[in-house]
Amino acid sequence: xxxxxxxxxxxxxxxxxxxxxxxxxxxxxxxxxxxxxxxxxxxxxxxxxxxxxxxxxxxxxxxxxxxxxxxxxxxxxxxxxxxxxxxxxxxxxxxxxxxxxxxxxxxxxxxxxxxxxxxxxxxxxxxxxxxxxxxxxxxxxxxxxxxxxxxxxxxxxxxxxxxxxxxxxxxxxxxxxxxxxxxxxxxxxxxxxxxxxxxxxxxxxxxxxxxxxxxxxxxxxxxxxxxxxxxxxxxxxxxxxxxxxxxxxxxxxxxxxxxxxxxxxxxxxxxxxxxxxxxxxxxxxxxxxxxxxxxxxxxxxxxx
Amino acid sequence: xxxxxxxxxxxxxxxxxxxxxxxxxxxxxxxxxxxxxxxxxxxxxxxxxxxxxxxxxxxxxxxxxxxxxxxxxxxxxxxxxxxxxxxxxxxxxxxxxxxxxxxxxxxxxxxxxxxxxxxxxxxxxxxxxxxxxxxxxxxxxxxxxxxxxxxxxxxxxxxxxxxxxxxxxxxxxxxxxxxxxxxxxxxxxxxxxxxxxxxxxxxxxxxxxxxxxxxxxxxxxxxxxxxxxxxxxxxxxxxxxxxxxxxxxxxxxxxxxxxxxxxxxxxxxxxxxxxxxxxxxxxxxxxxxxxxxxxxxxxxxxxxxxxxxxxxxxxxxxxxxxxxxxxxxxxxxxxxxxxxxxxxxxxxxxxxxxxxxxxxxxxxxxxxxxxxxxxxxxxxxxxxxxxxxxxxxxxxxxxxxxxxxxxxxxxxxxxxxxxxxxxxxxxxxxxxxxxxxxx
Numbered sequence: 001x002x003x004x005x006x007x008x009x010x011x012x013x014x015x016x017x018x019x020x021x022x023x024x025x026x027x028x029x030x031x032x033x034x035x036x037x038x039x040x041x042x043x044x045x046x047x048x049x050x051x052x053x054x055x056x057x058x059x060x061x062x063x064x065x066x067x068x069x070x071x072x073x074x075x076x077x078x079x080x081x082x083x084x085x086x087x088x089x090x091x092x093x094x095x096x097x098x099x100x101x102x103x104x105x106x107x108x109x110x111x112x113x114x115x116x117x118x119x120x121x122x123x124x125x126x127x128x129x130x131x132x133x134x135x136x137x138x139x140x141x142x143x144x145x146x147x148x149x150x151x152x153x154x155x156x157x158x159x160x161x162x163x164x165x166x167x168x169x170x171x172x173x174x175x176x177x178x179x180x181x182x183x184x185x186x187x188x189x190x191x192x193x194x195x196x197x198x199x200x201x202x203x204x205x206x207x208x209x210x211x212x213x214x215x216x217x218x219x220x221x222x223x224x225x226x227x228x229x230x231x232x233x234x235x236x237x238x239x240x241x242x243x244x245x246x247x248x249x250x251x252x253x254x255x256x257x258x259x260x261x262x263x264x265x266x267x268x269x270x271x272x273x274x275x276x277x278x279x280x281x282x283x284x285x286x287x288x289x290x291x292x293x294x295x296x297x298x299x300x301x302x303x304x
Numbered sequence: 305x306x307x308x309x310x311x312x313x314x315x316x317x318x319x320x321x322x323x324x325x326x327x328x329x330x331x332x333x334x335x336x337x338x339x340x341x342x343x344x345x346x347x348x349x350x351x352x353x354x355x356x357x358x359x360x361x362x363x364x365x366x367x368x369x370x371x372x373x374x375x376x377x378x379x380x381x382x383x384x385x386x387x388x389x390x391x392x393x394x395x396x397x398x399x400x401x402x403x404x405x406x407x408x409x410x411x412x413x414x415x416x417x418x419x420x421x422x423x424x425x426x427x428x429x430x431x432x433x434x435x436x437x438x439x440x441x442x443x444x445x446x447x448x449x450x451x452x453x454x455x456x457x458x459x460x461x462x463x464x465x466x467x468x469x470x471x472x473x474x475x476x477x478x479x480x481x482x483x484x485x486x487x488x489x490x491x492x493x494x495x496x497x498x499x500x501x502x503x504x505x506x507x508x509x510x511x512x513x514x515x516x517x518x519x520x521x522x523x524x525x526x527x528x529x530x531x532x533x534x535x536x537x538x539x540x541x542x543x544x545x546x547x548x549x550x551x552x553x554x555x556x557x558x559x560x561x562x563x564x565x566x567x568x569x570x571x572x573x574x575x576x577x578x579x580x581x582x583x584x585x586x587x588x589x590x591x592x593x594x595x596x597x598x599x600x601x602x603x604x605x606x607x608x609x610x611x612x613x614x615x616x617x618x619x620x621x622x623x624x625x626x627x628x629x630x631x632x633x634x635x636x637x638x639x640x641x642x643x644x645x646x647x648x649x650x651x652x653x654x655x656x657x658x659x660x661x662x663x664x665x666x667x668x669x670x671x672x673x674x675x676x677x678x679x680x681x682x683x684x685x686x687x688x689x690x691x692x693x694x695x696x697x698x699x700x701x702x703x704x705x706x707x708x709x710x711x712x713x714x715x716x717x718x719x720x721x722x723x724x725x726x727x728x729x730x731x732x733x734x735x736x737x738x739x740x741x742x743x
Contacts, residue, residue: 014737
């Protein structure tokens with residue numbers, strides 16, 4: 001079963017189309033990267049999933065059921081623009097936010113105490129949020145996102161404002177939550193995060209979804225039959241089947257070359273041909289990074 | 305529904321737990337009467353301790369003899385004017401009054417007073433009075449009218465205004481007290497709407513700028529958040545109000561006790577007076593005082609309940625508008641531009657109260673202001689002490705309820721969009737667009 005499906009969702013604001021027939025399906029217990037440049041419509045989509053705003057048309061299901069107000073407690077949401085009540089104490093704040101998500105007061109107290117202990121911030125219980133540093137407040141906010149045990153967690157740029165130590169803490173926490181069965185949606189620009197954590201991705205550009213799939217599939221789709229070869233002695237290859245993208249002299253007679261195969265033949269053919277013209281030291285397929293795919297697609301899109 | 309209660313509770317506790325709430329609630333009713341008492345005390349002291357000023361009188365006409373008063377001692381000096389002036393200049397007397405030689409009784413002109421500082425109007429008046437009385441006496445004797453005859457002509461009438469109610473009971477009323485009641489209640493409503501309305505607006509702006517609102521609206525509907533805040537602050541206001549009433553009651557009882565007036569005996573006397581329909585004079589208090597207290601206790605229930613209704617109605621009507629303004633802007637200073645349409649009807653009602661409602665509570669202007677929901681909370685409070693026909697009162701109340709449902713609906717539509725918008729330049733066109741926007 002899918003954790004979340006978005007079917008043909010469209011949202012129009014007065015003078016622009018924020019989402020144009022966007023469909024997504026997010027498998028259960030995965031970390032799903034929702035990517036896209038600024039203004040692509042990610043926040044609008046996230047707000048629709050959180051039922052902050054309504055879509056003009058289209059359907060959304062959550063764990064097989066049509067999305068309804070009763071699902072509010074099933075979702076945990078960390079918005080990109082972080083915010084807490086500045087004058088409220090950490091403890092009261094956590095209890096209040098959890099109660100709004102539907103927890104009883106007793107549960108809310110119990111859970112928030114457990115979480116602050118886990119994050120080693122139990123001393124802050126009676127501190128006002130305005131007295132905390134930015135990183136500290138972020139931790140509190142993260143707790144408020146997950147403490148009601150949502151099955152779907154939506155994190156919008158979760159690592160902004162965290163130092164590496166705390167980023168690691170949050171990453172571990174996210175992975176642990178996934179292990180426990182949570183589905184996590186990441187909205188981010190940070191491609192290294194996507195590369196490290198995400199199982200699935202979708203790319204939204206200019207209100208439309210232009211790419212969706214598992215990370216492996218996507219990379220498979222965007223491999224370009226390009227290989228990096230380290231070798232001794234320069235070479236040239238017949239230009240009807242190969243394109244020598246680059247050949248760089250590293251030291252003495254050692255070179256590093258990038259070769260693209262024009263046909264769809266096996267890499268073995270290239271190796272065979274290479275061994276005849278040079279001494280091969282290494283041979284690696286050049287797989288595009290998420291960042292490269294992102295840039296190619298978004299730039300390609302804007303050229304239209 | 306449960307979540308609205310949570311929000312109301314939170315908003316209530318946030319404010320009530322603050323020290324400033326405690327200070328404002330407890331000190332305000334003590335500070336104001338205390339300030340008044342101090343001012344009155346100072347005024348009385350000044351009156352009592354004022355030293356007698358000396359006025360030089362150069363009466364060239366020889367018609368007047370001045371009697372020393374508590375404030376002024378008159379010294380007759382001799383002319384000529386130039387000499388008198390130099391003497392006055394060198395001395396430390398308060399003033400030099402010069403009455404010219406050719407003063408005609410029928411046309412007393414040319415009297416002048418020289419002073420070193422600008423005299424207060426009351427100083428001039430008291431001297432003018434003296435001269436006027438003497439001229440009057442002079443004229444009386446000229447016309448050969450006996451003073452005693454004139455005294456007998458004077459009659460003092462004080463109309464005892466009595467309301468004849470439908471059931472035929474007579475109620476004594478005192479227009480001055482009614483005026484005071486209407487005035488006080490109207491001003492209080494005006495102040496409360498502003499004070500608590502601004503609190504709503506600040507609260508909304510705070511939530512918006514701290515960005516916490518996005519987290520909240522992922523848990524509750526924006527409308528629930530707005531209403532929760534409005535009702536939460538209203539309950540703070542009511543609590544504050546109740547505490548004030550109790551405190552003022554205690555303080556005024558204490559003050560009455562200090563001045564030796566027994567309030568209970570007073571009320572007892574009034575009750576008896578109301579029952580018998582006439583005012584039996586009791587030992588301690590004057591009939592005037594009794595009458596005033598009688599009017600007050602008579603109107604109290606009506607005033608208190610309608611005050612509660614119009615305070616809540618007006619507050620809800622304007623509260624949601626304040627919330628909408630708060631949601632549209634990123635800082636309180638930006639809010640100024642949208643305050644005008646909210647302020648104007650309040651000001652109209654406020655000035656209407658002074659200019660014609662209290663003077664002519666049953667006129668057509670007063671009627672309209674007291675049924676239009678935007679002005680009715682203030683205007684109606686000015687009319688109620690004078691008695692408003694039930695159909696008018698019910699119409700006004702119904703329209704006020706309709707009015708706040710209407711403004712809440714409009715405000716809610718602007719609010720739900722506004723709270724999520726940051727950094728947009730907002731004007732009325734944008735607000736209209738937000739209002740029209742689909743969910």
